Amino acid sequence: MSRMNCAERFLADALAEQAAAGRPFRPSSPGVIMVVLDHSGGLAAAREFSRASAVGAAGSEALRSALDERALVLAGPLDRAVVILFDSELHSADDLVTVTLDLLTRPIAIEGEEHFVQSRVGLATATNVGSDALDVLGRAAFAAAHVAMETGVQLHEATSSLLSEIRLAADLRTxxxxxxxxxxxxxxxxxxxxxxxxxxxxxxxxxxxxxxxxxxxxxxxxxxxxxxxxxxxxxxxxxxxxxxxxxxxxxxxxxxxxxxxxxxxxxxxxxxxxxxxxxxxxxxxxxxxxxxxxxxxxxxxxxxxxxxxxxxxxxxxxxxxxxxxxxxxxxxxxxxxxxxxxxxxxxxxxxxxxxxxxxxxxxxxxxxxxxxxxxxxxxxxxxxxxxxxxxxxxxxxxxxxxxxxxxxxxxxxxxxxxx
Missing domain, CATH: 3.20.20.450 (EAL domain)
Structure with a gap:
Protein backbone atom coordinates (compact mmCIF):
# COMPACT_ATOMS: atom_id res chain seq x y z
CA MET A 1 0.00 0.00 0.00
CA SER A 2 2.99 2.33 0.38
CA ARG A 3 3.18 2.79 -3.38
CA MET A 4 -0.49 3.65 -3.86
CA ASN A 5 -1.23 6.65 -6.04
CA CYS A 6 -3.27 9.63 -4.89
CA ALA A 7 -6.60 8.24 -6.06
CA GLU A 8 -5.99 4.90 -4.34
CA ARG A 9 -4.99 6.55 -1.04
CA PHE A 10 -7.97 8.89 -1.14
CA LEU A 11 -10.52 6.15 -1.73
CA ALA A 12 -8.87 3.73 0.70
CA ASP A 13 -8.80 6.37 3.45
CA ALA A 14 -12.40 7.43 2.77
CA LEU A 15 -13.70 3.86 2.88
CA ALA A 16 -11.69 3.15 6.04
CA GLU A 17 -13.33 6.16 7.69
CA GLN A 18 -16.75 4.91 6.63
CA ALA A 19 -16.04 1.46 8.10
CA ALA A 20 -14.71 2.95 11.35
CA ALA A 21 -17.90 5.00 11.66
CA GLY A 22 -19.97 1.85 11.30
CA ARG A 23 -21.08 2.62 7.73
CA PRO A 24 -19.03 0.21 5.59
CA PHE A 25 -19.33 0.64 1.83
CA ARG A 26 -18.98 -2.73 0.08
CA PRO A 27 -20.65 -2.53 -3.35
CA SER A 28 -21.24 -5.70 -5.38
CA SER A 29 -20.87 -3.81 -8.66
CA PRO A 30 -19.29 -0.42 -7.96
CA GLY A 31 -19.71 2.74 -9.95
CA VAL A 32 -18.16 6.19 -9.64
CA ILE A 33 -19.49 9.59 -10.69
CA MET A 34 -16.88 12.36 -10.73
CA VAL A 35 -18.20 15.93 -10.64
CA VAL A 36 -15.79 18.78 -11.36
CA LEU A 37 -17.28 22.10 -10.24
CA ASP A 38 -16.34 25.51 -11.65
CA HIS A 39 -14.06 23.74 -14.11
CA SER A 40 -13.51 26.95 -16.09
CA GLY A 41 -12.70 29.04 -13.02
CA GLY A 42 -15.58 31.38 -13.86
CA LEU A 43 -16.82 31.70 -10.29
CA ALA A 44 -13.30 32.21 -8.98
CA ALA A 45 -12.83 35.02 -11.50
CA ALA A 46 -16.19 36.65 -10.79
CA ARG A 47 -16.14 36.37 -6.97
CA GLU A 48 -13.60 36.47 -4.18
CA PHE A 49 -11.35 33.43 -3.94
CA SER A 50 -12.61 32.47 -0.50
CA ARG A 51 -16.10 31.90 -1.86
CA ALA A 52 -14.81 30.02 -4.89
CA SER A 53 -12.74 27.78 -2.62
CA ALA A 54 -15.93 26.76 -0.82
CA VAL A 55 -17.47 25.38 -4.01
CA GLY A 56 -16.34 21.79 -3.38
CA ALA A 57 -17.81 21.58 0.11
CA ALA A 58 -21.05 23.26 -0.96
CA GLY A 59 -21.41 20.98 -3.96
CA SER A 60 -20.72 17.89 -1.86
CA GLU A 61 -23.39 18.87 0.64
CA ALA A 62 -25.99 19.61 -2.06
CA LEU A 63 -25.32 16.30 -3.84
CA ARG A 64 -25.34 14.37 -0.57
CA SER A 65 -28.79 15.76 0.21
CA ALA A 66 -30.14 15.08 -3.30
CA LEU A 67 -28.84 11.50 -3.51
CA ASP A 68 -29.74 10.65 0.08
CA GLU A 69 -28.85 7.02 0.97
CA ARG A 70 -28.41 5.87 -2.60
CA ALA A 71 -24.75 6.83 -2.84
CA LEU A 72 -21.71 7.80 -0.82
CA VAL A 73 -20.74 11.43 -1.61
CA LEU A 74 -17.18 12.51 -0.82
CA ALA A 75 -15.20 15.69 -1.32
CA GLY A 76 -12.77 14.73 -4.07
CA PRO A 77 -8.99 14.36 -3.93
CA LEU A 78 -8.64 17.54 -5.98
CA ASP A 79 -10.06 21.00 -5.32
CA ARG A 80 -13.64 21.51 -6.55
CA ALA A 81 -14.10 17.81 -7.30
CA VAL A 82 -16.85 15.65 -5.79
CA VAL A 83 -16.79 11.84 -5.89
CA ILE A 84 -20.01 9.84 -5.82
CA LEU A 85 -19.65 6.10 -5.08
CA PHE A 86 -22.59 3.76 -5.61
CA ASP A 87 -23.59 0.13 -6.12
CA SER A 88 -25.01 -0.28 -9.62
CA GLU A 89 -26.79 -3.51 -8.57
CA LEU A 90 -28.85 -1.55 -6.04
CA HIS A 91 -29.21 1.78 -7.83
CA SER A 92 -29.28 2.51 -11.55
CA ALA A 93 -26.37 4.62 -12.80
CA ASP A 94 -28.78 6.40 -15.16
CA ASP A 95 -31.05 7.39 -12.27
CA LEU A 96 -28.18 8.72 -10.17
CA VAL A 97 -26.71 10.63 -13.11
CA THR A 98 -30.14 12.14 -13.84
CA VAL A 99 -30.46 13.37 -10.24
CA THR A 100 -26.89 14.70 -10.31
CA LEU A 101 -27.28 16.56 -13.59
CA ASP A 102 -30.63 17.99 -12.52
CA LEU A 103 -29.09 19.40 -9.34
CA LEU A 104 -26.20 20.91 -11.31
CA THR A 105 -28.61 22.93 -13.47
CA ARG A 106 -29.66 24.88 -10.37
CA PRO A 107 -27.85 27.43 -8.17
CA ILE A 108 -25.87 26.07 -5.22
CA ALA A 109 -25.81 27.80 -1.82
CA ILE A 110 -22.26 28.93 -1.08
CA GLU A 111 -21.63 30.85 2.14
CA GLY A 112 -25.23 31.96 2.34
CA GLU A 113 -25.56 33.09 -1.29
CA GLU A 114 -26.77 31.15 -4.32
CA HIS A 115 -24.49 30.79 -7.33
CA PHE A 116 -24.84 28.82 -10.52
CA VAL A 117 -21.66 26.79 -10.90
CA GLN A 118 -20.60 25.31 -14.21
CA SER A 119 -19.73 21.64 -14.00
CA ARG A 120 -18.56 18.63 -15.94
CA VAL A 121 -19.35 15.03 -15.02
CA GLY A 122 -17.59 11.72 -15.63
CA LEU A 123 -19.19 8.29 -15.09
CA ALA A 124 -17.43 4.95 -14.67
CA THR A 125 -19.11 1.62 -13.97
CA ALA A 126 -17.59 -1.81 -13.55
CA THR A 127 -19.62 -3.05 -16.51
CA ASN A 128 -18.32 -0.46 -18.99
CA VAL A 129 -14.77 -0.10 -17.67
CA GLY A 130 -14.22 -3.83 -17.21
CA SER A 131 -12.91 -3.59 -13.63
CA ASP A 132 -14.53 -3.47 -10.21
CA ALA A 133 -11.43 -1.99 -8.53
CA LEU A 134 -12.44 1.36 -7.05
CA ASP A 135 -9.08 2.98 -7.74
CA VAL A 136 -9.41 2.11 -11.44
CA LEU A 137 -13.00 3.32 -11.56
CA GLY A 138 -12.05 6.53 -9.76
CA ARG A 139 -9.34 7.32 -12.30
CA ALA A 140 -11.64 6.33 -15.18
CA ALA A 141 -14.39 8.64 -13.89
CA PHE A 142 -11.91 11.51 -13.59
CA ALA A 143 -10.64 10.77 -17.11
CA ALA A 144 -14.24 10.85 -18.36
CA ALA A 145 -14.76 14.22 -16.63
CA HIS A 146 -11.58 15.42 -18.34
CA VAL A 147 -12.99 14.41 -21.73
CA ALA A 148 -16.20 16.27 -20.87
CA MET A 149 -14.16 19.38 -20.09
CA GLU A 150 -12.18 19.05 -23.32
CA THR A 151 -15.20 18.46 -25.57
CA GLY A 152 -17.67 20.78 -23.85
CA VAL A 153 -20.29 18.12 -23.10
CA GLN A 154 -21.94 17.91 -19.68
CA LEU A 155 -21.41 14.17 -19.18
CA HIS A 156 -18.98 11.62 -20.56
CA GLU A 157 -18.98 7.91 -19.73
CA ALA A 158 -15.74 5.95 -19.43
CA THR A 159 -15.07 2.86 -21.54
CA SER A 160 -12.54 0.08 -21.06
CA SER A 161 -10.03 1.85 -23.32
CA LEU A 162 -10.34 5.39 -21.95
CA LEU A 163 -7.51 5.26 -19.42
CA SER A 164 -5.03 3.90 -21.96
CA GLU A 165 -6.18 6.51 -24.51
CA ILE A 166 -5.70 9.33 -21.99
CA ARG A 167 -2.28 7.97 -21.06
CA LEU A 168 -1.20 7.71 -24.70
CA ALA A 169 -2.43 11.26 -25.38
CA ALA A 170 -0.46 12.57 -22.38
CA ASP A 171 2.67 10.73 -23.54
CA LEU A 172 2.19 12.15 -27.05
CA ARG A 173 2.03 15.72 -25.71
CA THR A 174 5.16 15.18 -23.61
Whole structure:
Protein backbone atom coordinates (compact mmCIF):
# COMPACT_ATOMS: atom_id res chain seq x y z
CA MET A 1 0.00 0.00 0.00
CA SER A 2 2.99 2.33 0.38
CA ARG A 3 3.18 2.79 -3.38
CA MET A 4 -0.49 3.65 -3.86
CA ASN A 5 -1.23 6.65 -6.04
CA CYS A 6 -3.27 9.63 -4.89
CA ALA A 7 -6.60 8.24 -6.06
CA GLU A 8 -5.99 4.90 -4.34
CA ARG A 9 -4.99 6.55 -1.04
CA PHE A 10 -7.97 8.89 -1.14
CA LEU A 11 -10.52 6.15 -1.73
CA ALA A 12 -8.87 3.73 0.70
CA ASP A 13 -8.80 6.37 3.45
CA ALA A 14 -12.40 7.43 2.77
CA LEU A 15 -13.70 3.86 2.88
CA ALA A 16 -11.69 3.15 6.04
CA GLU A 17 -13.33 6.16 7.69
CA GLN A 18 -16.75 4.91 6.63
CA ALA A 19 -16.04 1.46 8.10
CA ALA A 20 -14.71 2.95 11.35
CA ALA A 21 -17.90 5.00 11.66
CA GLY A 22 -19.97 1.85 11.30
CA ARG A 23 -21.08 2.62 7.73
CA PRO A 24 -19.03 0.21 5.59
CA PHE A 25 -19.33 0.64 1.83
CA ARG A 26 -18.98 -2.73 0.08
CA PRO A 27 -20.65 -2.53 -3.35
CA SER A 28 -21.24 -5.70 -5.38
CA SER A 29 -20.87 -3.81 -8.66
CA PRO A 30 -19.29 -0.42 -7.96
CA GLY A 31 -19.71 2.74 -9.95
CA VAL A 32 -18.16 6.19 -9.64
CA ILE A 33 -19.49 9.59 -10.69
CA MET A 34 -16.88 12.36 -10.73
CA VAL A 35 -18.20 15.93 -10.64
CA VAL A 36 -15.79 18.78 -11.36
CA LEU A 37 -17.28 22.10 -10.24
CA ASP A 38 -16.34 25.51 -11.65
CA HIS A 39 -14.06 23.74 -14.11
CA SER A 40 -13.51 26.95 -16.09
CA GLY A 41 -12.70 29.04 -13.02
CA GLY A 42 -15.58 31.38 -13.86
CA LEU A 43 -16.82 31.70 -10.29
CA ALA A 44 -13.30 32.21 -8.98
CA ALA A 45 -12.83 35.02 -11.50
CA ALA A 46 -16.19 36.65 -10.79
CA ARG A 47 -16.14 36.37 -6.97
CA GLU A 48 -13.60 36.47 -4.18
CA PHE A 49 -11.35 33.43 -3.94
CA SER A 50 -12.61 32.47 -0.50
CA ARG A 51 -16.10 31.90 -1.86
CA ALA A 52 -14.81 30.02 -4.89
CA SER A 53 -12.74 27.78 -2.62
CA ALA A 54 -15.93 26.76 -0.82
CA VAL A 55 -17.47 25.38 -4.01
CA GLY A 56 -16.34 21.79 -3.38
CA ALA A 57 -17.81 21.58 0.11
CA ALA A 58 -21.05 23.26 -0.96
CA GLY A 59 -21.41 20.98 -3.96
CA SER A 60 -20.72 17.89 -1.86
CA GLU A 61 -23.39 18.87 0.64
CA ALA A 62 -25.99 19.61 -2.06
CA LEU A 63 -25.32 16.30 -3.84
CA ARG A 64 -25.34 14.37 -0.57
CA SER A 65 -28.79 15.76 0.21
CA ALA A 66 -30.14 15.08 -3.30
CA LEU A 67 -28.84 11.50 -3.51
CA ASP A 68 -29.74 10.65 0.08
CA GLU A 69 -28.85 7.02 0.97
CA ARG A 70 -28.41 5.87 -2.60
CA ALA A 71 -24.75 6.83 -2.84
CA LEU A 72 -21.71 7.80 -0.82
CA VAL A 73 -20.74 11.43 -1.61
CA LEU A 74 -17.18 12.51 -0.82
CA ALA A 75 -15.20 15.69 -1.32
CA GLY A 76 -12.77 14.73 -4.07
CA PRO A 77 -8.99 14.36 -3.93
CA LEU A 78 -8.64 17.54 -5.98
CA ASP A 79 -10.06 21.00 -5.32
CA ARG A 80 -13.64 21.51 -6.55
CA ALA A 81 -14.10 17.81 -7.30
CA VAL A 82 -16.85 15.65 -5.79
CA VAL A 83 -16.79 11.84 -5.89
CA ILE A 84 -20.01 9.84 -5.82
CA LEU A 85 -19.65 6.10 -5.08
CA PHE A 86 -22.59 3.76 -5.61
CA ASP A 87 -23.59 0.13 -6.12
CA SER A 88 -25.01 -0.28 -9.62
CA GLU A 89 -26.79 -3.51 -8.57
CA LEU A 90 -28.85 -1.55 -6.04
CA HIS A 91 -29.21 1.78 -7.83
CA SER A 92 -29.28 2.51 -11.55
CA ALA A 93 -26.37 4.62 -12.80
CA ASP A 94 -28.78 6.40 -15.16
CA ASP A 95 -31.05 7.39 -12.27
CA LEU A 96 -28.18 8.72 -10.17
CA VAL A 97 -26.71 10.63 -13.11
CA THR A 98 -30.14 12.14 -13.84
CA VAL A 99 -30.46 13.37 -10.24
CA THR A 100 -26.89 14.70 -10.31
CA LEU A 101 -27.28 16.56 -13.59
CA ASP A 102 -30.63 17.99 -12.52
CA LEU A 103 -29.09 19.40 -9.34
CA LEU A 104 -26.20 20.91 -11.31
CA THR A 105 -28.61 22.93 -13.47
CA ARG A 106 -29.66 24.88 -10.37
CA PRO A 107 -27.85 27.43 -8.17
CA ILE A 108 -25.87 26.07 -5.22
CA ALA A 109 -25.81 27.80 -1.82
CA ILE A 110 -22.26 28.93 -1.08
CA GLU A 111 -21.63 30.85 2.14
CA GLY A 112 -25.23 31.96 2.34
CA GLU A 113 -25.56 33.09 -1.29
CA GLU A 114 -26.77 31.15 -4.32
CA HIS A 115 -24.49 30.79 -7.33
CA PHE A 116 -24.84 28.82 -10.52
CA VAL A 117 -21.66 26.79 -10.90
CA GLN A 118 -20.60 25.31 -14.21
CA SER A 119 -19.73 21.64 -14.00
CA ARG A 120 -18.56 18.63 -15.94
CA VAL A 121 -19.35 15.03 -15.02
CA GLY A 122 -17.59 11.72 -15.63
CA LEU A 123 -19.19 8.29 -15.09
CA ALA A 124 -17.43 4.95 -14.67
CA THR A 125 -19.11 1.62 -13.97
CA ALA A 126 -17.59 -1.81 -13.55
CA THR A 127 -19.62 -3.05 -16.51
CA ASN A 128 -18.32 -0.46 -18.99
CA VAL A 129 -14.77 -0.10 -17.67
CA GLY A 130 -14.22 -3.83 -17.21
CA SER A 131 -12.91 -3.59 -13.63
CA ASP A 132 -14.53 -3.47 -10.21
CA ALA A 133 -11.43 -1.99 -8.53
CA LEU A 134 -12.44 1.36 -7.05
CA ASP A 135 -9.08 2.98 -7.74
CA VAL A 136 -9.41 2.11 -11.44
CA LEU A 137 -13.00 3.32 -11.56
CA GLY A 138 -12.05 6.53 -9.76
CA ARG A 139 -9.34 7.32 -12.30
CA ALA A 140 -11.64 6.33 -15.18
CA ALA A 141 -14.39 8.64 -13.89
CA PHE A 142 -11.91 11.51 -13.59
CA ALA A 143 -10.64 10.77 -17.11
CA ALA A 144 -14.24 10.85 -18.36
CA ALA A 145 -14.76 14.22 -16.63
CA HIS A 146 -11.58 15.42 -18.34
CA VAL A 147 -12.99 14.41 -21.73
CA ALA A 148 -16.20 16.27 -20.87
CA MET A 149 -14.16 19.38 -20.09
CA GLU A 150 -12.18 19.05 -23.32
CA THR A 151 -15.20 18.46 -25.57
CA GLY A 152 -17.67 20.78 -23.85
CA VAL A 153 -20.29 18.12 -23.10
CA GLN A 154 -21.94 17.91 -19.68
CA LEU A 155 -21.41 14.17 -19.18
CA HIS A 156 -18.98 11.62 -20.56
CA GLU A 157 -18.98 7.91 -19.73
CA ALA A 158 -15.74 5.95 -19.43
CA THR A 159 -15.07 2.86 -21.54
CA SER A 160 -12.54 0.08 -21.06
CA SER A 161 -10.03 1.85 -23.32
CA LEU A 162 -10.34 5.39 -21.95
CA LEU A 163 -7.51 5.26 -19.42
CA SER A 164 -5.03 3.90 -21.96
CA GLU A 165 -6.18 6.51 -24.51
CA ILE A 166 -5.70 9.33 -21.99
CA ARG A 167 -2.28 7.97 -21.06
CA LEU A 168 -1.20 7.71 -24.70
CA ALA A 169 -2.43 11.26 -25.38
CA ALA A 170 -0.46 12.57 -22.38
CA ASP A 171 2.67 10.73 -23.54
CA LEU A 172 2.19 12.15 -27.05
CA ARG A 173 2.03 15.72 -25.71
CA THR A 174 5.16 15.18 -23.61
CA UNK A 175 7.02 13.73 -26.59
CA UNK A 176 5.97 16.67 -28.76
CA UNK A 177 7.17 19.18 -26.17
CA UNK A 178 10.57 17.45 -26.11
CA UNK A 179 10.72 17.32 -29.92
CA UNK A 180 10.01 20.97 -30.74
CA UNK A 181 13.62 22.06 -31.30
CA UNK A 182 15.00 18.97 -33.01
CA UNK A 183 12.59 16.33 -34.29
CA UNK A 184 10.07 18.32 -36.33
CA UNK A 185 11.03 18.86 -39.93
CA UNK A 186 9.55 20.28 -43.09
CA UNK A 187 8.94 18.64 -46.44
CA UNK A 188 8.24 20.76 -49.48
CA UNK A 189 5.81 20.24 -52.37
CA UNK A 190 6.05 22.30 -55.56
CA UNK A 191 3.33 24.67 -56.77
CA UNK A 192 3.50 25.29 -60.51
CA UNK A 193 2.33 27.73 -63.14
CA UNK A 194 -0.36 25.65 -64.85
CA UNK A 195 0.27 27.27 -68.24
CA UNK A 196 3.94 26.28 -68.33
CA UNK A 197 4.22 23.74 -65.43
CA UNK A 198 7.21 25.78 -64.22
CA UNK A 199 7.77 25.64 -60.45
CA UNK A 200 6.91 28.99 -58.86
CA UNK A 201 7.13 28.08 -55.20
CA UNK A 202 6.66 25.41 -52.56
CA UNK A 203 4.26 24.55 -49.77
CA UNK A 204 6.01 23.62 -46.53
CA UNK A 205 4.47 20.57 -44.84
CA UNK A 206 5.18 19.61 -41.24
CA UNK A 207 6.51 16.16 -40.34
CA UNK A 208 7.58 14.64 -37.01
CA UNK A 209 10.48 12.22 -36.94
CA UNK A 210 9.68 10.03 -33.95
CA UNK A 211 12.22 7.25 -33.63
CA UNK A 212 12.25 5.38 -36.92
CA UNK A 213 8.87 6.77 -37.96
CA UNK A 214 8.13 9.89 -39.97
CA UNK A 215 4.68 11.02 -38.87
CA UNK A 216 2.30 13.09 -40.96
CA UNK A 217 0.19 15.83 -39.32
CA UNK A 218 -2.85 13.55 -38.91
CA UNK A 219 -0.92 11.68 -36.19
CA UNK A 220 -0.11 14.70 -34.00
CA UNK A 221 -1.63 17.97 -35.20
CA UNK A 222 -4.86 17.72 -33.18
CA UNK A 223 -2.88 17.22 -29.97
CA UNK A 224 -0.58 20.11 -30.88
CA UNK A 225 -3.61 22.37 -31.37
CA UNK A 226 -5.26 21.30 -28.10
CA UNK A 227 -2.17 21.99 -26.01
CA UNK A 228 -1.02 25.17 -27.84
CA UNK A 229 2.26 23.38 -28.65
CA UNK A 230 1.37 24.30 -32.22
CA UNK A 231 2.53 27.85 -31.39
CA UNK A 232 6.25 27.11 -30.79
CA UNK A 233 6.19 24.33 -33.40
CA UNK A 234 4.69 26.71 -35.95
CA UNK A 235 7.10 29.53 -35.15
CA UNK A 236 10.03 27.16 -35.61
CA UNK A 237 8.50 25.99 -38.90
CA UNK A 238 8.16 29.56 -40.13
CA UNK A 239 11.83 30.24 -39.41
CA UNK A 240 12.92 27.08 -41.20
CA UNK A 241 10.67 27.54 -44.24
CA UNK A 242 11.58 31.18 -44.83
CA UNK A 243 15.25 30.47 -44.22
CA UNK A 244 15.12 27.69 -46.80
CA UNK A 245 13.42 29.75 -49.51
CA UNK A 246 15.91 32.56 -48.89
CA UNK A 247 18.70 30.04 -49.44
CA UNK A 248 17.14 28.73 -52.67
CA UNK A 249 16.57 32.25 -53.98
CA UNK A 250 20.11 33.41 -53.23
CA UNK A 251 21.98 34.00 -56.47
CA UNK A 252 19.15 32.45 -58.47
CA UNK A 253 17.10 33.76 -61.34
CA UNK A 254 15.19 37.01 -61.38
CA UNK A 255 11.95 35.09 -60.70
CA UNK A 256 12.10 34.31 -57.02
CA UNK A 257 10.35 31.34 -55.43
CA UNK A 258 7.64 31.84 -52.85
CA UNK A 259 7.02 29.71 -49.75
CA UNK A 260 3.53 28.76 -48.59
CA UNK A 261 3.22 28.10 -44.83
CA UNK A 262 0.10 26.69 -43.15
CA UNK A 263 -1.35 28.50 -40.13
CA UNK A 264 -4.29 27.45 -37.99
CA UNK A 265 -6.77 29.83 -36.40
CA UNK A 266 -5.06 29.26 -33.04
CA UNK A 267 -1.72 30.33 -34.50
CA UNK A 268 -3.20 33.36 -36.23
CA UNK A 269 -4.87 34.37 -32.95
CA UNK A 270 -1.47 34.44 -31.26
CA UNK A 271 -0.43 38.06 -30.67
CA UNK A 272 3.23 37.06 -31.06
CA UNK A 273 2.85 35.62 -34.57
CA UNK A 274 2.86 38.85 -36.58
CA UNK A 275 6.00 40.34 -34.97
CA UNK A 276 7.67 36.92 -35.25
CA UNK A 277 7.00 36.73 -39.00
CA UNK A 278 8.11 40.32 -39.43
CA UNK A 279 11.41 39.64 -37.66
CA UNK A 280 12.08 36.42 -39.59
CA UNK A 281 11.42 38.08 -42.94
CA UNK A 282 13.88 40.83 -42.07
CA UNK A 283 16.48 38.43 -40.70
CA UNK A 284 16.53 36.09 -43.72
CA UNK A 285 16.27 38.99 -46.15
CA UNK A 286 13.25 38.08 -48.25
CA UNK A 287 10.30 40.20 -49.31
CA UNK A 288 7.01 39.73 -47.44
CA UNK A 289 5.45 38.72 -50.78
CA UNK A 290 7.64 35.61 -50.61
CA UNK A 291 5.39 34.27 -47.85
CA UNK A 292 2.01 32.76 -48.69
CA UNK A 293 -0.03 32.64 -45.47
CA UNK A 294 -2.15 29.55 -45.96
CA UNK A 295 -5.27 28.91 -43.90
CA UNK A 296 -8.25 26.60 -44.43
CA UNK A 297 -11.58 28.25 -45.19
CA UNK A 298 -13.27 26.90 -42.05
CA UNK A 299 -10.95 29.11 -39.96
CA UNK A 300 -12.18 32.30 -41.60
CA UNK A 301 -15.76 32.32 -40.37
CA UNK A 302 -15.53 35.01 -37.68
CA UNK A 303 -14.58 38.22 -39.41
CA UNK A 304 -14.10 40.00 -36.06
CA UNK A 305 -11.69 37.43 -34.63
CA UNK A 306 -8.07 38.04 -33.63
CA UNK A 307 -7.09 35.61 -36.40
CA UNK A 308 -8.74 37.85 -39.00
CA UNK A 309 -6.93 40.90 -37.64
CA UNK A 310 -3.63 39.06 -37.99
CA UNK A 311 -4.51 38.10 -41.57
CA UNK A 312 -5.23 41.74 -42.40
CA UNK A 313 -1.97 42.89 -40.77
CA UNK A 314 0.05 40.31 -42.72
CA UNK A 315 -1.66 41.38 -45.95
CA UNK A 316 -0.80 45.01 -45.19
CA UNK A 317 2.80 43.92 -44.63
CA UNK A 318 2.81 42.48 -48.16
CA UNK A 319 2.32 38.76 -47.50
CA UNK A 320 0.06 36.76 -49.82
CA UNK A 321 -3.11 35.42 -48.14
CA UNK A 322 -4.14 32.01 -49.40
CA UNK A 323 -7.38 30.16 -48.57
CA UNK A 324 -6.70 26.41 -48.58
CA UNK A 325 -9.08 23.50 -49.21
CA UNK A 326 -11.83 25.69 -50.66
CA UNK A 327 -15.00 23.60 -50.84
CA UNK A 328 -14.46 21.43 -47.76
CA UNK A 329 -15.44 23.76 -44.93
CA UNK A 330 -18.46 25.93 -44.26
CA UNK A 331 -17.21 29.45 -45.02
CA UNK A 332 -19.21 31.29 -47.66
CA UNK A 333 -17.59 32.66 -50.80
CA UNK A 334 -18.25 36.15 -49.47
CA UNK A 335 -15.12 35.79 -47.33
CA UNK A 336 -13.11 35.99 -50.53
CA UNK A 337 -14.48 39.50 -50.97
CA UNK A 338 -14.41 40.55 -47.31
CA UNK A 339 -10.84 39.49 -46.57
CA UNK A 340 -7.57 40.39 -48.35
CA UNK A 341 -7.32 37.02 -50.11
CA UNK A 342 -5.00 36.76 -53.12
CA UNK A 343 -5.00 32.99 -53.69
CA UNK A 344 -7.52 30.17 -53.31
CA UNK A 345 -6.69 26.48 -53.38
CA UNK A 346 -9.56 24.29 -54.54
CA UNK A 347 -9.64 21.04 -52.59
CA UNK A 348 -8.33 17.90 -54.25
CA UNK A 349 -11.67 16.10 -53.77
CA UNK A 350 -13.34 18.62 -56.09
CA UNK A 351 -10.43 18.68 -58.53
CA UNK A 352 -10.41 14.88 -58.82
CA UNK A 353 -14.21 14.67 -59.19
CA UNK A 354 -14.30 17.38 -61.84
CA UNK A 355 -12.96 14.95 -64.45
CA UNK A 356 -15.93 12.59 -64.07
CA UNK A 357 -18.85 14.68 -62.84
CA UNK A 358 -20.21 17.52 -64.95
CA UNK A 359 -21.98 19.08 -61.96
CA UNK A 360 -18.74 19.23 -59.95
CA UNK A 361 -16.95 20.60 -63.00
CA UNK A 362 -19.51 23.41 -63.20
CA UNK A 363 -19.03 24.24 -59.52
CA UNK A 364 -15.25 24.31 -59.86
CA UNK A 365 -15.52 26.48 -62.96
CA UNK A 366 -17.77 28.90 -61.10
CA UNK A 367 -15.23 29.15 -58.27
CA UNK A 368 -12.50 29.98 -60.78
CA UNK A 369 -14.75 32.59 -62.46
CA UNK A 370 -15.50 34.25 -59.12
CA UNK A 371 -11.82 34.18 -58.21
CA UNK A 372 -10.83 35.83 -61.47
CA UNK A 373 -13.47 38.52 -61.06
CA UNK A 374 -11.95 39.37 -57.67
CA UNK A 375 -8.38 39.28 -58.95
CA UNK A 376 -7.64 36.07 -57.03
CA UNK A 377 -5.38 33.30 -58.34
CA UNK A 378 -6.81 29.76 -58.31
CA UNK A 379 -4.68 26.69 -57.46
CA UNK A 380 -5.85 23.18 -58.31
CA UNK A 381 -4.83 20.76 -55.55
CA UNK A 382 -4.32 17.02 -55.90
CA UNK A 383 -3.32 16.90 -59.58
CA UNK A 384 -2.14 13.36 -60.19
CA UNK A 385 -2.04 12.90 -63.96
CA UNK A 386 -1.16 14.79 -67.12
CA UNK A 387 -4.66 14.09 -68.45
CA UNK A 388 -6.17 16.50 -65.91
CA UNK A 389 -4.15 19.50 -67.06
CA UNK A 390 -6.12 20.54 -70.21
CA UNK A 391 -9.41 20.47 -68.30
CA UNK A 392 -7.96 22.47 -65.39
CA UNK A 393 -6.61 25.08 -67.79
CA UNK A 394 -10.02 25.32 -69.47
CA UNK A 395 -11.71 25.78 -66.10
CA UNK A 396 -9.49 28.77 -65.40
CA UNK A 397 -6.91 27.55 -62.90
CA UNK A 398 -3.69 29.55 -62.88
CA UNK A 399 -1.63 27.28 -60.60
CA UNK A 400 -1.54 23.61 -59.66
CA UNK A 401 -0.12 21.29 -57.05
CA UNK A 402 -0.11 17.52 -56.69
CA UNK A 403 1.83 14.30 -57.02
CA UNK A 404 2.09 14.70 -60.78
CA UNK A 405 4.33 17.74 -60.28
CA UNK A 406 6.12 16.40 -57.22
CA UNK A 407 5.55 14.71 -53.88
CA UNK A 408 6.49 16.42 -50.62
CA UNK A 409 10.24 15.96 -50.15
CA UNK A 410 12.96 16.98 -47.67
CA UNK A 411 14.88 20.16 -48.38
CA UNK A 412 18.00 18.22 -49.39
CA UNK A 413 16.10 16.46 -52.19
CA UNK A 414 14.61 19.74 -53.38
CA UNK A 415 18.02 21.40 -53.43
CA UNK A 416 19.51 18.44 -55.29
CA UNK A 417 16.77 18.64 -57.93
CA UNK A 418 17.37 22.35 -58.43
CA UNK A 419 21.10 21.94 -59.12
Missing amino acids: SMARAIDEDFELHYQPIVDLATTRILGYESLLRWRSGDDLLAPAAFLAAAEETSLILPIGRAGTRTALGKVAEWNEGGSVDKLFMSVNYSARQLSDALLFPHIERVLERVGVSPSTLWVEITERHLVDLASPATRTIEALADLGCVICVDDLGTGFAALRYLADLPVSVVKVDRSLVCSASDAASIRSVVGAVCDISHSLGIMAVAEGVESENQIPMLRDLGFTHAQGYYFGRPAPAAEIAEGRE
